[in-house]
Amino acid sequence: MSAYETIIGLEVHVQLNTKTKIFCACATSFGEEANKNVCPTCLGLPGALPVLNREVVKKAISFGTAINANINQSSVFARKNYFYPDLPKAYQISQFEIPIVGQGAIEIEVNGEQKIIGVTRAHMEEDAGKNIHESHYSKVDLNRACTPLLEIVSEPDMRSSDEAIAYLKKLHSIVRFLGISDANMQEGSFRCDANVSIRPKGDSKLYTRVEIKNLNSFKFIQKAIEYEVERQIEAWEAGKYKSEVVQETRLFDTAKGTTRSMRGKEEAADYRYFPDPDLLPVFIDETLMREGREIPEMPDEKRARYVREFGIKVSDASVLTGDLEMALYFEDMLRLGASAKGAVTWLTIELLGRLKGENTLQNCGVDSATLATLVQRIDEGKISGKSAKEILDVLVQNRGGDVDKLIVEMGLEQVSDDGAILAAVEEVLKANVEKVAEYKSGKDKLLGFFVGQVMKNAKGVNPAKVNELLKEKLK
Known part of the structure; x- marks a missing residue:
C-alpha cells in the first residue's frame, strides 16, 4: 500500500x-x-x-x-x-x-x-x-x-x-x-x-x-x-x-x-x-x-481555555472537548468544587475506564455532582486514592449512590488526627534508631521506609499527614 x-x-x-x-x-x-x-x-x-x-x-x-x-x-x-x-x-x-x-x-x-x-x-x-x-x-x-x-x-x-x-x-x-x-x-x-x-x-x-x-x-x-x-x-x-x-x-x-x-x-x-x-x-x-453568527464556544476554543485557565495538558483538554457531554460534565464538576487536576483524572481515566459495553457517561448513574464529591473528599484527605477507587467501583456497579454514606459504610475514612498519627510516628522511629541515624546522615530515601512502617502499623491514616509529621520529627 x-x-x-x-x-x-x-x-x-x-x-x-x-x-x-x-x-x-x-x-x-x-x-x-x-x-x-x-x-x-x-x-x-x-x-x-x-x-x-x-x-x-x-x-x-x-x-x-x-x-x-x-x-x-x-x-x-x-x-x-x-x-x-x-x-x-x-x-x-x-x-x-x-x-x-x-x-x-x-x-x-x-x-x-x-x-x-x-x-x-x-x-x-x-x-x-x-x-x-x-x-x-x-x-x-x-x-x-x-x-x-x-x-x-x-x-x-x-x-x-x-x-x-x-x-x-x-x-x-x-x-x-x-x-x-x-x-x-x-x-x-x-x-x-x-x-x-x-x-x-x-x-x-x-x-x-x-x-x-x-x-x-x-x-x-x-x-x-x-x-x-x-x-x-x-x-x-x-x-x-x-x-x-x-x-x-x-x-x-x-x-x-x-x-x-x-x-x-x-x-x-x-x-x-x-x-x-x-x-x-x-x-x-x-x-x-x-x-x-451568535454561536457558543467551539471545541478548539474550549480546549485552549482549559489549558490556559486550568493548567491541564493539551491531550487531556482534547479528550474533554471531544464530546459535548464530557465537556459539560467536567465544567459541572469544577462548578461544584472539584479541583481541575482531580476532575480530569477521575473523569477521563477512572470513570471512563470503568464504562464498558453499553454503559456511557449519560446512563452510568454516576452524575457530575457525585464524582465532584468523590474528588473533594480525596483533596480534603478524608479518603485515599485507593479507597476512592473502591467507592467508584461500587458507584458504577450500583449506578449511583451517596459518596459520604459509602465512606462510612465501607470504613474507608482516613485518620487525619495529628495526635494519633504522631503517636504511630514516634513508635516507628523508636523501633528503628539506626535507620533514623542513617537518614540524618544523608540517606533521604529512607523516608519512604518510615512512611511504609507507619502506614502498616496504623491502618487508615492519611499518607500526606504521615509524610508531614515524619519530616518534622526527623528534623
Missing part, C-alpha cells in the same frame, strides 16, 4: 434539530407511527406549496460561522430530479449552484500532527422518506420526508481512513457544540457518503472515485474505506483497474466487511437541476445574519 496514495472526500448529511420540517409545519419527532407526521406538502400532492423554515437558515449560518466559511447572503433552492419510492415528488428540493455556505475549513489532529481539511460547501435540503423491507414486500414511511438536512461536502484532502475519522469526529463535535443537531448516528441524524480513489504516489492525477453510501458508524466508515482502498489497489496490481473500478455507488456490508455495487453514480447533469419555481431566492437580512 505504501506505493499508493489514498484520496478521500466526504459528504455528510446532518439532520437539523428544528421542531418542524424544512418546508411545512409537520413535526420532526423520531420514532412515531409510520406516516403520522405528513401533510400535502411533504407528501408532494399537487397544489401544495413549500414555505421555508427560518430556523433552518439560522442553523446553517451558525455552522458556516463555526468553520470560518463564506456565507452567501443570497442563495437559491433547486430541484434535484430523480425517482425513488420514498421520494413522493420524484425530485428533492436542494441547493446547487449557490449554496448558503461556501468554502470553509476544519482543523484535525492525527498522530500528533495538525492538518487543515477544506470544506467545499454546505447546503440546505430536504430528506427523503424511508423504505422498510420485509420478507415478501416493502413499505414506505414518509415521516422523515421533508426533514431539514445540512449537507456538508469536504474537499478531497484526506489521505487515510484515520484522517477521515478524525474529520468526522471533529465535525460531529462542532454540530453538537453548536446545538444545531443531536447528530445521533443510530437514528440517521448524522450519516456519511465516502468518495474514495487511489493513485500511485507522486502522481497528481485524480482517478476513478467510488462512492460508499449511507454510512452511520465511525467504525464501519473506517472499515468501508479501508476495504475499498484495498480492493482498488488489488485491481490496479492485477491490471484490472479500468474494468473493476468504475464510477459507481457502493454499499458496505457490515456482516461481511466488504463493499458491493449498488448502482452507477449519477453526475450533476443526470439530476437535471433547475431553480425551484415555488421558492424565491433566500435573502438573509442583517437581523438573521446576526442571530446565526
Whole structure:
C-alpha cells in the first residue's frame, strides 16, 4: 500500500434539530407511527406549496460561522430530479449552484500532527422518506420526508481512513457544540457518503472515485474505506483497474466487511437541476445574519481555555472537548468544587475506564455532582486514592449512590488526627534508631521506609499527614 496514495472526500448529511420540517409545519419527532407526521406538502400532492423554515437558515449560518466559511447572503433552492419510492415528488428540493455556505475549513489532529481539511460547501435540503423491507414486500414511511438536512461536502484532502475519522469526529463535535443537531448516528441524524480513489504516489492525477453510501458508524466508515482502498489497489496490481473500478455507488456490508455495487453514480447533469419555481431566492437580512453568527464556544476554543485557565495538558483538554457531554460534565464538576487536576483524572481515566459495553457517561448513574464529591473528599484527605477507587467501583456497579454514606459504610475514612498519627510516628522511629541515624546522615530515601512502617502499623491514616509529621520529627 505504501506505493499508493489514498484520496478521500466526504459528504455528510446532518439532520437539523428544528421542531418542524424544512418546508411545512409537520413535526420532526423520531420514532412515531409510520406516516403520522405528513401533510400535502411533504407528501408532494399537487397544489401544495413549500414555505421555508427560518430556523433552518439560522442553523446553517451558525455552522458556516463555526468553520470560518463564506456565507452567501443570497442563495437559491433547486430541484434535484430523480425517482425513488420514498421520494413522493420524484425530485428533492436542494441547493446547487449557490449554496448558503461556501468554502470553509476544519482543523484535525492525527498522530500528533495538525492538518487543515477544506470544506467545499454546505447546503440546505430536504430528506427523503424511508423504505422498510420485509420478507415478501416493502413499505414506505414518509415521516422523515421533508426533514431539514445540512449537507456538508469536504474537499478531497484526506489521505487515510484515520484522517477521515478524525474529520468526522471533529465535525460531529462542532454540530453538537453548536446545538444545531443531536447528530445521533443510530437514528440517521448524522450519516456519511465516502468518495474514495487511489493513485500511485507522486502522481497528481485524480482517478476513478467510488462512492460508499449511507454510512452511520465511525467504525464501519473506517472499515468501508479501508476495504475499498484495498480492493482498488488489488485491481490496479492485477491490471484490472479500468474494468473493476468504475464510477459507481457502493454499499458496505457490515456482516461481511466488504463493499458491493449498488448502482452507477449519477453526475450533476443526470439530476437535471433547475431553480425551484415555488421558492424565491433566500435573502438573509442583517437581523438573521446576526442571530446565526451568535454561536457558543467551539471545541478548539474550549480546549485552549482549559489549558490556559486550568493548567491541564493539551491531550487531556482534547479528550474533554471531544464530546459535548464530557465537556459539560467536567465544567459541572469544577462548578461544584472539584479541583481541575482531580476532575480530569477521575473523569477521563477512572470513570471512563470503568464504562464498558453499553454503559456511557449519560446512563452510568454516576452524575457530575457525585464524582465532584468523590474528588473533594480525596483533596480534603478524608479518603485515599485507593479507597476512592473502591467507592467508584461500587458507584458504577450500583449506578449511583451517596459518596459520604459509602465512606462510612465501607470504613474507608482516613485518620487525619495529628495526635494519633504522631503517636504511630514516634513508635516507628523508636523501633528503628539506626535507620533514623542513617537518614540524618544523608540517606533521604529512607523516608519512604518510615512512611511504609507507619502506614502498616496504623491502618487508615492519611499518607500526606504521615509524610508531614515524619519530616518534622526527623528534623
